[in-house]
Amino acid sequence: MLNRRRALTLGGVAVGSALMSAYSGISGTSEASAMAGMDSPPPTAGPEPKITPFAVRMPVPPTQRPVAVGDGMDVYHQTIRVVDEEMLPGLRTSVYTYGSGFVGPTIRARSGRPVIVRRTNRLPVRTNTHLHGGHVPADSDGHPMALMEPGESRTYCYPNEQPGATLWYHDHAHVLEAEGVYRGLHGFYLLESEDERYLGLPSGCYDIPIMLTDAHFDANGKMIFITDDGGGRKTLLANGRPQPYFPVAARRYRFRLLNGSNMRIFRLNLGGQVMTQIGSDGGLLPEPVEQTEFVLAPAERIEIVIDFARYRRGTKLVLADGDRPVLRFDVQWEEEDYSRVPDTLRPLPRLSDGPTDRQITFTSNLKEHKFFIDGKTYDANRIDAWVERNSTEIWRITNADAAGFQHSMHLHLVQFRVLDRDGAPPWPGESGLKDTVLVPPNTSVRIKIPFDGYRGVYVYHCHMLDHSAFGGMMAQFQVTDYLNESNER
Template identity: 40%
Template sequence: MNRRRFLGIGASVLGAGALAAVAAPSAARLLAEGRPGQLLSSELDLPGAFRTALPLPPVLRPVRTDATGDHYEITQQVATLEILPGVKTEAWTYGGGFPGPTLVARSGRAAVVRHRNELPVPTTTHLHGGHTPADSDGYPVDLLLPVGTSDDDARRMADIADMAGMPGMAGMPGMRHAAGRNVTGERTYTYPGKQRAATLWYHDHRMGFTGPAVWRGLAGFHLVHDDEEAALPLPHGERDLPLMIADRSFAADGSFRYPAVDPDLGEPGVTDAYANGVLGDVILVNGAPWPRLDVDRVRYRLRLLNASNTRLYRLELDPQPTGGDALVQIGSDGGLLAAPVRHDGIEIAPAERFDVVVDFARYAPGTEVRLVNRFGSGRTAEVMRFDVTARQVTDDATVPDRLATVEALDASAAVATRDFAFRRSRGDGWTINGRLYEPGRNIATPALDEVELWRFSSDLHHPVHVHLNQFQVIGRNGEDPGPYDAGWKDTVDLRPAEAVEVLVRFTDYAGVYMLHCHNLEHEDMAMMADFTVR
């Protein structure tokens, strides 16, 4: 993409007047550095940092296994948790905890998960990063209604146009089709496991209400392992740590504070001040505020997940080890990289994952190593702390110079080029190519096994997520990919007034899938689109 082409895309996204304003150096700098969201302050006293031990979500055990797969059961339920010390918080949970239990799957074996909904609201569960048949992808209007829902209530909940409150959607054929896939009480999702080792996660995906549902606790890890990964001498066992980073705010009574237009969630959306996203003032890691962890002087694998609704992070270790390169990236959204990439810090947008290795042998015993957020201020500049012990232990892990075989998609093989502009509407929503989301209306119809070039462009900050298959970033603003674009991605961070090109190829499963912004407030305010793989 040359400069002229980028400016043409920019004009279509921002409008000529806005693009001219961006040309001013100060405006350009503001857009380049601008980050979304409005801070929502907690109404109670917050605990001090590094007083809580880092919890690890329990690993979910299968209820049965067979020759081809493992079967799991998860109950979605209200639970009272002690997230802040001495404070009770009512949460919506998978299995009674936040985060939900971790599913550990094996490539080539199916994971079959039966969800039972005992919450007061409908849900739909999406395996983020999963290579999943369409009927198990968590389409936002394929509702799992609560246990005991009456026929009258089921009909009311199936009126998606009223429930979601999005304009121009009543009576659409796609809506009626989607409503017919609602079920009450329990739903089974099948994940065939036809994908490489990767750090995935699952979360609620109900249309219009993903933001408040995830904010209240509906998120968990789903890890996939394979033989290629197992053959490498990477940190494993207790030195392989999934870290779900999420910001939240709390009301005076200890409940999660969220600026919903309707506190009862009968109508979607947030109050006007938070239309560009909600930022909390408490940083949680695996559901604990600013936790700490004792670490030995060995290598650890940190599976970093940004599960925040809106907040962007620049994660660094403080102090940096002598020589820098503290974070050795070995994996991205879609699994292992071909070779490690070394960073002093990592910028991570909502829904992105970075697998990194940290060698704590580079620190003296007794060093307190903070994981900090350079994009934060005050309390949100702290994430967690690692306390380096003096224990004498053996480190059998290394990071090889070659990690995995990663196929490179060929841009010359692309059979189609598609443009997707992400921008704020003149009304109350967020749009893709100028239109609010309507279930059943296609924005693209890619064919199975064909390579396509997709261009994403932005007005403001948008982390763009594509369902079904990962993609490869091949350029930003007509130049090379950025330092955090390596490997297979399913979410790419678009900065303000930016254009990104990716190559994508959809495989195995035909059907309706989604493309959307993963700023959850943008998503809930209609920044989504369907595409049909044929």
């Protein structure tokens, strides 16, 4: 495994040298020359800055105000640009942003009330934006080829016709998205539906989104991007700060955890203490699940409630990835708490059985640094799966990658259900709606997918972003009203 890993890392650098500096705002080369392979040699791993855990406080990303609250909809403007931010104490880091910092502004939306976001690209490179987990018309989905050139603007319409959920928006510009997301093109989109208000869950300033990422910094605080970094992204960040602390009251909190990293699979624990999971990618679970560890693959979200009333004032609880601290909760003051976690949260929608079962298989060719879905790399001019609108399909996804890599499956447009893992029940916490699922090596996962509503072309891909962006691990489905001999599978 070590040799394979090494081979991939070296292969990754070789591939990356043509692609890695595509973001010229930081390296100073132009996108065109970078794409032509004329950029400077890939950065190598130099000395990293010394990080003292729990030295800085975790910020909560700001909530964005709409520029207009119209008749039945809210309108937002976002300028995508480069800014400097003090992520590491005493050092300035150039990041890409949808607002003012590494984690973009949070949009809080309501189910049934559309949101319009007008975005302007002030980056020196192309970009676009995908609302991850959103049930969105194809022209607002942020298809990898629906790009904003530098200086251009684009309007995205989000109907919000789905239950409340922790969604997020991020860069999805073809090939550039791995580096774009890594450098800060991401933010929370918190959708709330009416049913949630009456459950009594912790809310307001006790409802905290936390984006977990990792990064590779040099001694000056510059973020280094090397394709498939081979373990170089050692610094763990919570809301863009290295292993921070977060003061809390001795009461219940709702935390919305998002794995915003490209490649890291977090194994989150609270030192053996119980955490109550109430939600996953697509919103609330049918009922809460108590766990001491959560596996969170890139792009996945979990919502948990921690009741700090169980601990004395002065207690410090460390949320860790395995044995590496990510974030410390410091119980600092007492407070009244009228929140609760009911025994039942949100029933799952019923799904009919569809006639279609598909097999999707992941493989790779390490020598060429390619990752395949059904033996192919991405082709924007090819439709890989024709799907009938308003049908429900079962997809069996098999990770047959002989190199032993973890892969995941993310489908745009839909929220699916995990049926089983190699015939066994899904993992605890996978009982709700999902848009991203981890498929470990030599295993299969079956999911049930409703393709309701919109027609058009959408992508599905591995959300280990270095695989999809550089290895081609992406494909397309088209939702149509008319399946015929030419487009039927």
